[in-house]
Each structure stands twice: as structure tokens, then as C-alpha cells.
Amino acid sequence: MTTAPAPVPEAAADDLAALALVLGRRFAAGATLWCVAPGAPHHARHVAVEFVHPVVVGARSLPAVAVSDGDDPVEAMRLLARPGDVVLAIGPGDDAALARLLRRGPAWGVHTVLLAEDPVAAPVADHVVRVGEADAGGALLAYHLLWELTQVVFEHPGLLRGPGPVPGGDTAAGTAGEACVTCSDEGRLAEVRRLADDRTAVVVAGGHEERVDTSVVGGVGPGDLVLVHAGLAVAVVEGAGRP
Amino acid sequence: MSSEPTAFLYPFIDGDEGDAASLLTDLAVSARAKVAASARLRADTLTRSRAEISAAGAAMAERFARGGRLYAFGNGGSATDADAAVARFRRPAAGVALPAASLVEDRAVLTALANDVGVEVVFARQVIAHGRPGDIALAVSTSGGSPNVLAGLAEARRRELLTVGLCGYEGGPMAASGDVAHCIVVRSDSVHRIQEAQDAVLRTLWAEVQAALPAGPGV
Numbered sequence: 001m002t003t004a005p006a007p008v009p010e011a012a013a014d015d016l017a018a019l020a021l022v023l024g025r026r027f028a029a030g031a032t033l034w035c036v037a038p039g040a041p042h043h044a045r046h047v048a049v050e051f052v053h054p055v056v057v058g059a060r061s062l063p064a065v066a067v068s069d070g071d072d073p074v075e076a077m078r079l080l081a082r083p084g085d086v087v088l089a090i091g092p093g094d095d096a097a098l099a100r101l102l103r104r105g106p107a108w109g110v111h112t113v114l115l116a117e118d119p120v121a122a123p124v125a126d127h128v129v130r131v132g133e134a135d136a137g138g139a140l141l142a143y144h145l146l147w148e149l150t151q152v153v154f155e156h157p158g159l160l161r162g163p164g165p166v167p168g169g170d171t172a173a174g175t176a177g178e179a180c181v182t183c184s185d186e187g188r189l190a191e192v193r194r195l196a197d198d199r200t201a202v203v204v205a206g207g208h209e210e211r212v213d214t215s216v217v218g219g220v221g222p223g224d225l226v227l228v229h230a231g232l233a234v235a236v237v238e239g240a241g242r243p
Numbered sequence: 244m245s246s247e248p249t250a251f252l253y254p255f256i257d258g259d260e261g262d263a264a265s266l267l268t269d270l271a272v273s274a275r276a277k278v279a280a281s282a283r284l285r286a287d288t289l290t291r292s293r294a295e296i297s298a299a300g301a302a303m304a305e306r307f308a309r310g311g312r313l314y315a316f317g318n319g320g321s322a323t324d325a326d327a328a329v330a331r332f333r334r335p336a337a338g339v340a341l342p343a344a345s346l347v348e349d350r351a352v353l354t355a356l357a358n359d360v361g362v363e364v365v366f367a368r369q370v371i372a373h374g375r376p377g378d379i380a381l382a383v384s385t386s387g388g389s390p391n392v393l394a395g396l397a398e399a400r401r402r403e404l405l406t407v408g409l410c411g412y413e414g415g416p417m418a419a420s421g422d423v424a425h426c427i428v429v430r431s432d433s434v435h436r437i438q439e440a441q442d443a444v445l446r447t448l449w450a451e452v453q454a455a456l457p458a459g460p461g462v
Contacts, residue, residue, distance in 0.1 A: 013278065017270035021263060042330065046323035053319065055385075055434040135327075135336070137442050141281055144435040148277070149270050159263050 015129045016145050019113060022127070023146070024153030026086050026111060028160040033064040034081055034110075037090040038097060041069040043139055047088065050147045059151050073101045078191075078223075083109030083207025090139050093120030093128070103238065104225060107191040109207020115139050187227040187234060192220050203228060281439045284431050288440040289447060292427045296444060299407050299425035300451025306379050306405050308457050313343035314373060314404075316366045316395055317383035320438055322347040325383045328445045338453040344373070346395070366395030376403035383445075384408070385437045387415025387428075396422045409444060411437030 023033065033051060035044035044066035051064035067076050077087055087105060089098045093116030102125040105112035112125035117134040131138030153159065190205035190212065199215045205228055214220050214233045223240025226233040289296070303313070313332055315325035325345055332343035346369045347353065356365045370380060380399035384392045387410030399406050400422040408423040411431055418426045427448075429440040 013271045013274035016274050017267045020270060042323040042326040046320050049319050140442050141439050145274050145277055156266060159266060
């Protein structure tokens with residue numbers, strides 16, 4: 001019979017503390033927490049009920065929503081999430097579909113979190129919290145702690161007004177972490193909303209729409225993720241389609 | 244000290260402190276303590292309830308082997324834990340897939356019963372509709388006192404389903420009811436820590452069922 005220790009690694013405590021502060025500040029600024037767990041939708045619903053209807057009498061109700069299992073999470077979040085919101089995904093740390101969702105966070109201006117089950121690939125979210133093996137209790141423990149810590153952050157009103165509520169204000173999420181191919185400067189991730197003409201497109205970057213020149217990258221379409229620098233789309237990072 | 248209702252969660256954190264770095268340090272220390280407490284409760288629960296979980300697993304395996312179905316239910320976070328248990332039986336990472344259904348899954352049924360009759364019947368009425376002698380009712384509760392969960396178990400007992408119940412604290416009305424053939428109590432007064440230990444109990448229960456299933460074709 002299993003008597004293994006708790007599955008959350010030691011380092012996760014620091015990650016959860018930092019995440020709780022960001023989450024508290026985002027909630028205080030009006031954010032919604034969106035929960036996505038395609039392989040285990042019960043986790044997303046558990047997070048939602050935890051925040052909306054706390055088990056501790058008198059604890060504040062905070063807006064958290066489980067994204068419907070039937071929805072494509074990218075389509076759903078593009079439609080529902082507002083700049084400043086937080087998207088929390090739970091699943092394998094190397095999941096291509098979750099990476100496709102989380103990679104778009106900087107373009108939409110949303111903060112992204114992955115409670116990552118093993119194996120964990122390159123970080124694809126603003127916060128990646130390792131929760132050990134799938135279905136070993138780590139994710140449950142992590143979001144319980146996240147709820148408890150976030151409630152505590154609310155007991156420090158001065159800290160709730162600290163940096164963080166502004167999209168891109170508390171992390172490097174506004175930048176793509178990739179260099180512009182023409183000038184080696186950092187570009188910004190943007191998602192194509194619609195084509196304006198054959199040389200320009202309206203994109204959303206950091207949650208705001210802007211027009212960019214697409215003549216360098218050629219035939220882009222709605223939903224494509226591009227790297228933008230100085231009003232120019234310089235590279236296609238990912239197509240609109242599923243991986 | 245803060246007068247916030249959640250202050251007891253972190254009694255040593257000073258509500259007036261205004262330094263983010265200091266708060267982050269305190270939060271991480273508290274998180275580590277809770278991780279350790281969670282691990283201790285899991286281990287203690289699995290050790291103390293070893294015989295009861297084994298017995299429940301064997302009895303459930305016997306029902307499954309004779310064609311029984313599992314119906315799981317609970318409220319709120321426990322509803323999602325019931326869903327997780329059902330998913331594990333239905334779509335196991337390894338082992339035999341077994342017939343299990345969640346009584347919290349169909350929102351049309353739940354809202355119809357809650358609206359037309361009352362929330363106390365949402366599980367019992369479904370047990371009446373679906374349950375047969377030889378099936379299994381698996382109830383998940385932290386308090387052990389939810390009237391609709393108790394009603395579901397009582398109805399399952401009347402209809403000769405095997406009744407398995409998980410609860411916390413000192414067992415509450417569930418442990419005292421006499422309606423639960425196998426009652427597994429997580430002895431804690433923290434809802435979160437109880438749920439974490441129950442998650443481990445449900446996983447162990449699943450493994451016990453798999454181990455107790457008769458080998459060979461036809462299972």
C-alpha cells in the first residue's frame with residue numbers, strides 16, 4: 001500500500017507563494033481565473049469551486065471558471081479571457097495542446113500558469129509549478145495551497161496594490177523571449193486577428209490591437225502567432241491550427 | 244493579528260506587515276508546513292485504514308466481477324473527487340476498465356431534482372433510478388454530514404448496493420449511520436487536508452480493486 005510522501009516538490013512552495021501574490025493582485029484588479037485541464041476536467045472544476053465557494057466560512061468569493069471540457073481551450077480563451085486575467089492549466093508539462101494555449105498568453109495580455117505533471121518540458125507559462133506524477137495527488141495539493149495562500153495575500157491590502165495588476169507589469173510575459181531576426185532586439189508575441197489588406201494585419205499584442213506590416217512573413221491568417229518588432233511582423237511563431 | 248476570517252490558516256503571519264519579500268518568505272514557509280502535514284495525514288490514514296480499504300476493495304471487486312456497476316457522488320470539491328474516482332475506474336492508466344458512473348455529472352438531472360424536490364434527494368433519487376442489488380455506491384464527503392449524501396447511502400443500503408463512504412473529522416453522521424458497509428475516516432478537521440488524504444484513499448481503493456479482481460478472460 002502506498003505511503004509515499006506528498007508529491008509536490010520542495011521548490012513548489014516558493015513558486016506557489018510567488019504565484020499567490022500575483023493572483024491576489026490580479027483578483028484585486030478585477031481578473032477572472034480561468035481553469036483548463038483537458039485530460040482531467042475534475043481538476044478545473046475543483047479549482048473553480050474552491051475560489052467561488054470557499055470552504056472557510058467568511059472567506060471571500062473570487063471569480064474562477066472551469067473552461068468547458070467540450071471547448072477547444074484556445075478558442076474559448078480567445079473569446080472569454082480579458083487582458084489582465086489569469087489562465088491556469090493543469091496537465092502534463094510536455095503537453096503540446098496546453099503549450100499552444102499558454103504560449104498565447106503574452107499576446108492576449110493574460111497571465112499564464114501551468115501546474116505541470118511530469119515530464120516537464122521547456123517553460124511555456126509565466127509560472128510553471130511542478131506537481132510530480134499525474135494522478136498522484138500533487139495537482140490537488142498545489143491548488144489547495146494556492147487557494148489558501150491567495151486568501152492570505154488578501155489580508156495585506158497594501159501589497160495588493162503593488163506591481164502586478166497591469167498586463168505584462170509583473171513578468172517578462174510581454175516579450176517573446178526571442179530575438180528579432182533583423183535587429184537582434186526583443187520582439188513581442190502577437191496573434192493575428194484579421195487581415196487588413198495584403199500587406200497589413202490587425203494583431204493583438206499584450207491584450208491590445210495594433211496594425212502591423214506582414215509583408216516580410218507573407219501569407220499569415222487569423223489565429224497565427226507572430227513575432228512583432230517595430231510595427232513589423234518578423235516571424236511566424238505558430239500557425240492557427242492545432243499542433 | 245488580522246481579524247480576517249482566514250487568519251487562523253496562518254496564525255503567525257502579521258496582518259499589518261507590508262513588505263512583499265517578507266510575505267513571500269512566510270507564505271513559502273507555511274506552504275512547506277502544509278505539504279508536510281498533508282503527507283503525514285495521507286500516510287497515517289493509509290496505515291490506519293489499511294484493513295478497511297483492503298476489505299472495501301475486495302468487496303467491490305467481487306461486485307464488479309459479477310457485473311455490478313459503481314455509482315459515485317459527493318458535493319462541491321468532493322463531487323470532483325467522485326468524478327476523478329469514476330474516471331480512474333473507467334479509463335485506468337493500467338489495469339482493467341470497470342463500469343462506473345458519476346451521479347454529479349448530469350446537470351439536467353441534478354437541477355431538475357434540486358428545483359422540483361430539493362437538494363437532499365439529488366443522489367437518492369438517482370440511486371432509485373439506477374441502482375440494483377449487486378451495484379456499488381461510493382460516497383465522498385469531508386464532513387460526513389451532508390444530508391443528500393447520507394440519503395443517497397441510505398437508499399443504496401435499502402436497495403442492497405454495496406455502500407462505501409469516505410468522510411473526515413471524527414466520521415460524523417456517516418460513520419454513525421449504519422448505512423455504510425465500509426466507512427473510511429480521515430481524522431482531521433481541515434477540509435483541504437481531508438480531501439488530499441481522501442484522494443490517496445480513492446487511489447489506493449482503486450488499486451485494491453484491481454488487485455482483487457479474478458484473473459483471466461471474462462473480467
